[in-house]
Amino acid sequence: MISANDIKNMANMACLALSDTDLAEYTTSIDKILTQAQMLNQLDTTNVEPTFTPLTGGTPLRPDVVKPFAQRDALLAGAPEISGTSYVVPRIL
Amino acid sequence: MRKLTLKELQTKLFNGEATSVQATQSVLEQIAAQDQQIKAYVSVFKEQALQKAAQADEKLKTGASASLLGIPLSIKDNLDLLGTAMTCGSKIMQSYISSWTARAVQKLQDAGAVIVGKTNLDEFAMGSSTENSALQKTANPWNIEYVPGGSSGGAAASVAADECFGALGSDTGGSLRQPAAFCGVVGLRPTYGAVSRQGLAAFASSLDQIGPIAKTVEDAALLFNVIAGYDENDPTSVNMTHPDYTALLGKDIKGLKIAVIKEPSNAAAQSAIAELKNQGALITEIELPNFQYAPMAYYLISAAEASSNLARFDGVRFGYRSKDFKDSLELYQRSRAEGLGEEVKRRLMIGAYALSAGQYNNYFLKAQKVRTVIIQDYAKVLAQYDAVVSVYGTAFKFGAARDNAFDANDASAVTPALAGLPAVSVPCGLLDGLPVGLQIVTRAFQEQKLLQIASAVERNSKFERLSL
Numbered sequence: 001m002i003s004a005n006d007i008k009n010m011a012n013m014a015c016l017a018l019s020d021t022d023l024a025e026y027t028t029s030i031d032k033i034l035t036q037a038q039m040l041n042q043l044d045t046t047n048v049e050p051t052f053t054p055l056t057g058g059t060p061l062r063p064d065v066v067k068p069f070a071q072r073d074a075l076l077a078g079a080p081e082i083s084g085t086s087y088v089v090p091r092i093l
Numbered sequence: 094m095r096k097l098t099l100k101e102l103q104t105k106l107f108n109g110e111a112t113s114v115q116a117t118q119s120v121l122e123q124i125a126a127q128d129q130q131i132k133a134y135v136s137v138f139k140e141q142a143l144q145k146a147a148q149a150d151e152k153l154k155t156g157a158s159a160s161l162l163g164i165p166l167s168i169k170d171n172l173d174l175l176g177t178a179m180t181c182g183s184k185i186m187q188s189y190i191s192s193w194t195a196r197a198v199q200k201l202q203d204a205g206a207v208i209v210g211k212t213n214l215d216e217f218a219m220g221s222s223t224e225n226s227a228l229q230k231t232a233n234p235w236n237i238e239y240v241p242g243g244s245s246g247g248a249a250a251s252v253a254a255d256e257c258f259g260a261l262g263s264d265t266g267g268s269l270r271q272p273a274a275f276c277g278v279v280g281l282r283p284t285y286g287a288v289s290r291q292g293l294a295a296f297a298s299s300l301d302q303i304g305p306i307a308k309t310v311e312d313a314a315l316l317f318n319v320i321a322g323y324d325e326n327d328p329t330s331v332n333m334t335h336p337d338y339t340a341l342l343g344k345d346i347k348g349l350k351i352a353v354i355k356e357p358s359n360a361a362a363q364s365a366i367a368e369l370k371n372q373g374a375l376i377t378e379i380e381l382p383n384f385q386y387a388p389m390a391y392y393l394i395s396a397a398e399a400s401s402n403l404a405r406f407d408g409v410r411f412g413y414r415s416k417d418f419k420d421s422l423e424l425y426q427r428s429r430a431e432g433l434g435e436e437v438k439r440r441l442m443i444g445a446y447a448l449s450a451g452q453y454n455n456y457f458l459k460a461q462k463v464r465t466v467i468i469q470d471y472a473k474v475l476a477q478y479d480a481v482v483s484v485y486g487t488a489f490k491f492g493a494a495r496d497n498a499f500d501a502n503d504a505s506a507v508t509p510a511l512a513g514l515p516a517v518s519v520p521c522g523l524l525d526g527l528p529v530g531l532q533i534v535t536r537a538f539q540e541q542k543l544l545q546i547a548s549a550v551e552r553n554s555k556f557e558r559l560s561l
C-alpha cells in the first residue's frame with residue numbers, strides 16, 4: 001500500500017512540487033498502478049537475465065569529445081533568463 | 094490532388110502532370126477546410142512550404158529525381174526542425190525553438206520533401222489517445238467524437254484526412270501503429286536502430302523509434318527507404334546496408350508461415366487473415382501467454398527511462414520557468430510541476446520510484462527480466478514462422494480511456510517495442526464505421542518481408558481510405 005509519504009518521496013526524487021490535491025490524486029492512482037505491477041511476480045524469472053537494450057552487444061559507447069556547434073547563440077536565446085553567455089539561476093551561496 | 098497517394102503524386106511530379114506548388118496548395122486548402130475540427134496540426138508553415146514547393150518545381154523542370162522531391166509531408170512535434178517551435182505537446186516546452194533538425198527530418202528534406210507543418214501528440218509521447226496533449230485535442234477524421242489514438246494521433250489524422258501525403262511519427266510502445274490503426278492508415282515501427290533518433294525528444298531511449306505513417310504500404314516503404322540508415326550522432330543506430338524496401342511489394346506470399354495470436358478478434362481481421370490464407374500463406378493460431386505481462390513491464394521500463402530523460406526540463410536552460418521560487422530547488426520543482434501535465438508527472442514519479450535503491454529489484458529489474466522473456470518468446474516463434482499477426486481494437490470516444498491500461502491491445506503494441514522488432518499496422522476493414530488495423534511483426538531488420546506481407550493484406554482488401 002502506497003502512502004502519502006511515499007508519494008512525497010517520489011515527488012522529491014522526480015523533482016516535482018505537489019499540491020495537497022495532487023498528493024491525494026497521485027496516492028490513489030499510483031497505488032493502483034503499483035498494486036497492478038505485482039502481477040509481474042506471477043512470472044517466474046529465476047535465472048533470467050535482464051535486457052536493458054534490444055541491441056545485440058549491449059549499449060554502444062563513444063568518446064566524449066567536444067565539437068563545434070553552429071547554433072550556440074540560438075541555444076542560449078531559448079533560455080528563460082541569460083546574462084551574457086551564462087544561464088541565470090538563483091543565488092546558491 | 095490531395096487524395097493521391099505519395100507514390101501517385103511522385104509519378105505525376107516526375108511526369109510533369111502536376112507541380113509541387115499545386116500539391117502543397119491542395120493540402121494547405123484541406124488543412125484550412127478540415128483542421129479546425131480535426132486539429133491534427135499544432136503549426137503549419139504555409140509560406141515556407143509554398144516557397145520550398147516552388148524550388149522543388151524548378152528542380153523537377155531540370156529533371157531532378159530525388160525520391161521525395163516536392164512531396165508535402167508532416168512531422169510529429171517531438172522532432173526538431175531548425176528555427177521552428179517544438180512543443181512535444183507540453184507547456185514546459187513553451188517558447189522552445191529548435192537549434193537543429195532531426196536526422197530523419199533532414200533526410201526527408203535532403204530527398205526534396207516539403208514539410209507543411211508539425212502534428213499534435215500526447216505530451217512527450219506519453220499516451221495512446223492524444224488527449225494528453227497540453228495544446229489541443231485531435232479528433233479522429235473518421236468520426237470526430239472518437240480519439241485518433243496516440244501518441245502520434247496528429248500524424249495519423251493528418252494522413253487520414255489528406256492534409257499531407259505522408260508523415261513521420263515516433264513509436265515507443267505503439268505510438269505509430271495504434272493511431273495508424275485507429276485512423277485507417279499504415280504505421281511502420283522500424284527495427285530498433287534502423288533509423289537515427291537524433292533530434293527526437295527522448296521519452297524512453299531503449300524503446301523510442303522514428304517511423305512513417307502513410308496512406309499505403311508502398312508509401313510507407315518509400316518513406317522508410319529515405320529515413321533508414323546509420324548516423325554517428327545516434328550510437329544506437331546500426332551501421333548496415335539497407336535494401337530497397339519496396340522490392341518485395343506485390344510479390345506473392347505463397348508458403349510464408351504466419352502465426353496468428355489467439356485473442357478476441359473481429360470480422361474485418363478474420364476476413365483479412367482468411368485472405369492471407371487464400372494468397373497461399375500458411376496460417377497457424379498460437380498462444381503467447383507471457384505477453385500478458387508485457388504492458389506492465391513496458392510501463393515500468395518506459396517510466397524509469399523517462400524519469401531520467403526528462404530530468405533535463407528544469408526551467409534553467411530552455412522552456413517554461415516558474416515565477417514563484419526562492420531557491421534553485423524550488424525553481425526546478427515548481428517549473429516542472431507547473432510545466433508538465435498530470436500523466437507525465439505520474440510516470441516520472443513511478444519511474445523514479447522504480448529506479449530507487451529500495452525498489453529497483455522489485456520493479457525496474459523485474460520488468461527488464463520480463464522483457465527478456467518476451468524477447469525469448471518472439472525468438473522461438475519467429476524461428477518457426479515468418480511473421481506474427483495480431484489485431485488492434487478500434488478507436489474509443491473522448492474521455493473513455495480504458496480503466497485498465499494494460500489490456501490485450503496494449504500487449505500487441507508494446508511487445509515488438511520491448512523486443513526491438515519491426516512491426517507494421519495496416520488497415521484491413523471497418524467495424525461499426527471505424528477502421529481496424531492488423532499488426533504484423535517479423536524478425537529484426539526484415540522490413541522487406543514485413544512490408545511484403547502488409548501489401549498482401551492491402552491486396553484484394555475491401556478497405557477504402559477515408560474521403561473528406
